Amino acid sequence: MTDQQVPSTIKDEALIVKRRxxxxxxxxxxxxxxxxxxxxxxxxAKASGFSIGTLYEYIRKKEDVLFLVCDSIYQRVKERMEASIDPEQTTVKSLIQAVRSYFQLMDDMQDEVLVMYQEVKSLSREAQEYVLQKERDMVAMLEQVIINSLPGEYAEAEVRLMANNIFVQGQMWGFRRWILQRNFTIKTYTDTQIHLLLRGLGKETEGIIQPADNAGHA
Amino acid sequence: MTDQQVPSTIKDEALIVKRRxxxxxxxxxxxxxxxxxxxxxxxxAKASGFSIGTLYEYIRKKEDVLFLVCDSIYQRVKERMEASIDPEQTTVKSLIQAVRSYFQLMDDMQDEVLVMYQEVKSLSREAQEYVLQKERDMVAMLEQVIINSLPGEYAEAEVRLMANNIFVQGQMWGFRRWILQRNFTIKTYTDTQIHLLLRGLGKETEGIIQPADNAGHA
DNA sequence: CGATGTTGAGCGAGCGTTCAATCGTCATTT
DNA sequence: AAATGACGATTGAACGCTCGCTCAACATCG
Known part of the structure; x- marks a missing residue:
C-alpha cells in the first residue's frame, strides 16, 4: 500500500515504495x-541517497517525512505484535508469554519507539489521530489477551488499565533507559515486571482498597 | 535563588525573579x-508582557527559556511532593497515601508535566542532566516510602522498579489522557491502580515467576 | 546627568520549497 | 543501425521568508 496519506508526483509505484x-x-x-x-x-535527502529536489517529488511537506516515519514504525511494531501474540490462548502462561515477547519487541525497537514517542506531537491533528488508532489497536490486543487468560476475574476497567500499564511499561524500557538500563537488562526487567504484575503486594489489603469496579466517564 | 544556570545583564535581583x-x-x-x-x-516576549529586547536582557538564548520553564516545573512538583509525602511513615497505608497524593499532584499539574515531558529532550545535554537529577530525587523518595512501608519484603531491584512504575503511572495519567480520561476520573484511576498494585494477579505463580532478585548491570 | 532598565527596527543566517535545466531510457522513425 | 523525440525521474541553484538575536536610541529615576 502506497500511503494515500502522502501523494507523490511520481508514477512508478514500486519506485515510490523504494524511495520512501x-x-x-x-x-x-x-x-x-x-x-x-x-x-x-x-x-x-542526503541521508536517503538522493537530492533535495527528488525528496520533494515524493512528499509535499517536511512533515510528511515525519508521518511516514511514525506510520512505518507503528506499523512494524503492530505487525510484530500480531505475529508473536495469539489472543486466543487462555492460560496465565500465555499472558506471561505475550508480555515477554512485547517487552522483547520494545527492546529491539527502542530507538524507533523513542523517536516516535518524542515526535508524534509534531504531526497534524489528523495524522496523530490516524497513527494513534494503531496504538489503540495494540492496547486492545493486550486487553484481549488478559481477558482470555483471566476470564471473569477482573472488572472491565481493571483489565483496561492493566493493558495500558503493560503497554507503557514496555515503552518505559526505552524512554527511561538512562535510569532503567543501569539497573536491569531486558531479561531482568521483564522478569521483575512480571513478578510484580502477578504477585502484587498481596497483604493488608482489607479496608484500604476500594471496590474499583468502575468504568464511568470522566 | 536566581538560577546561576542562566545569567542576566540586569542588576536588580528581585526584578530578575519577577521578570522570569x-x-x-x-x-x-x-x-x-x-x-x-x-x-x-x-x-x-509578548505573552510575558514586555518586548523582545527586554526578553534578551534576562536570557541569552531561546533555549534558556525552556530551561527556566522545565526547571520551574520540576521544582514545583518536587516541592509539592516533599510537602505531601512523609518518607518516615512505615505502614502500607502511608504508601497508599503517598501514591494518592502523588497522583493528585500529577492531575493538578498535568499540563505542565506534559509540556516538560515533551520538551526536555530539546535541552542541552548538561541542562537535561541537571533537570533529570530532580527526577531521580523524586523516584528515590518513592523508593524510600516503599522500603519503609514494606521492610525486608522485596529485593532492591523490585523496589526500584516499583518506584519507577508508580512514578510513570502518575505521568501516564497526563500524557495518555486522550485514552485514560475517557475511562477514568482521577479518583477511579487512583483507586484502580492501587488495587492492582496491592493485589497483583495472585495465582498460579509457581514455576512461571523467576526469583527476580537481580540488580546487575546491563 | 550617570546608571539602570526598556524598546523595536533591523540584520543576517538558515531553512523549506520550487522549477528550469538535464539525464536516461526506450519506442518510433529514417 | 543510427537519429529523433517524448516522457518520467533527478538535480541543485535560487527564492522568499521566518526567526533568533543585537544595538543604538530612549525612558526613568535618584
Missing amino acids: NQMIKGAVTLFMEKGFHKTTTREI | NQMIKGAVTLFMEKGFHKTTTREI
Whole structure:
C-alpha cells in the first residue's frame, strides 16, 4: 500500500515504495540524533541517497517525512505484535508469554519507539489521530489477551488499565533507559515486571482498597 | 535563588525573579499550545508582557527559556511532593497515601508535566542532566516510602522498579489522557491502580515467576 | 546627568520549497 | 543501425521568508 496519506508526483509505484523506504531509514537515524525540528530537509535527502529536489517529488511537506516515519514504525511494531501474540490462548502462561515477547519487541525497537514517542506531537491533528488508532489497536490486543487468560476475574476497567500499564511499561524500557538500563537488562526487567504484575503486594489489603469496579466517564 | 544556570545583564535581583516568573508563566501556555520549536521568541516576549529586547536582557538564548520553564516545573512538583509525602511513615497505608497524593499532584499539574515531558529532550545535554537529577530525587523518595512501608519484603531491584512504575503511572495519567480520561476520573484511576498494585494477579505463580532478585548491570 | 532598565527596527543566517535545466531510457522513425 | 523525440525521474541553484538575536536610541529615576 502506497500511503494515500502522502501523494507523490511520481508514477512508478514500486519506485515510490523504494524511495520512501530509503527516506524512512535515513530519517529515523537523523531524528534520533537531533530530533525532527533540528533536522534539515537537505540532510534527510542526503541521508536517503538522493537530492533535495527528488525528496520533494515524493512528499509535499517536511512533515510528511515525519508521518511516514511514525506510520512505518507503528506499523512494524503492530505487525510484530500480531505475529508473536495469539489472543486466543487462555492460560496465565500465555499472558506471561505475550508480555515477554512485547517487552522483547520494545527492546529491539527502542530507538524507533523513542523517536516516535518524542515526535508524534509534531504531526497534524489528523495524522496523530490516524497513527494513534494503531496504538489503540495494540492496547486492545493486550486487553484481549488478559481477558482470555483471566476470564471473569477482573472488572472491565481493571483489565483496561492493566493493558495500558503493560503497554507503557514496555515503552518505559526505552524512554527511561538512562535510569532503567543501569539497573536491569531486558531479561531482568521483564522478569521483575512480571513478578510484580502477578504477585502484587498481596497483604493488608482489607479496608484500604476500594471496590474499583468502575468504568464511568470522566 | 536566581538560577546561576542562566545569567542576566540586569542588576536588580528581585526584578530578575519577577521578570522570569512572567516569562515562565507566559511560555508554559505557549509551549502547551504549539510546542517549544514552533513558539517564537517574540511571542514569548509578548505573552510575558514586555518586548523582545527586554526578553534578551534576562536570557541569552531561546533555549534558556525552556530551561527556566522545565526547571520551574520540576521544582514545583518536587516541592509539592516533599510537602505531601512523609518518607518516615512505615505502614502500607502511608504508601497508599503517598501514591494518592502523588497522583493528585500529577492531575493538578498535568499540563505542565506534559509540556516538560515533551520538551526536555530539546535541552542541552548538561541542562537535561541537571533537570533529570530532580527526577531521580523524586523516584528515590518513592523508593524510600516503599522500603519503609514494606521492610525486608522485596529485593532492591523490585523496589526500584516499583518506584519507577508508580512514578510513570502518575505521568501516564497526563500524557495518555486522550485514552485514560475517557475511562477514568482521577479518583477511579487512583483507586484502580492501587488495587492492582496491592493485589497483583495472585495465582498460579509457581514455576512461571523467576526469583527476580537481580540488580546487575546491563 | 550617570546608571539602570526598556524598546523595536533591523540584520543576517538558515531553512523549506520550487522549477528550469538535464539525464536516461526506450519506442518510433529514417 | 543510427537519429529523433517524448516522457518520467533527478538535480541543485535560487527564492522568499521566518526567526533568533543585537544595538543604538530612549525612558526613568535618584
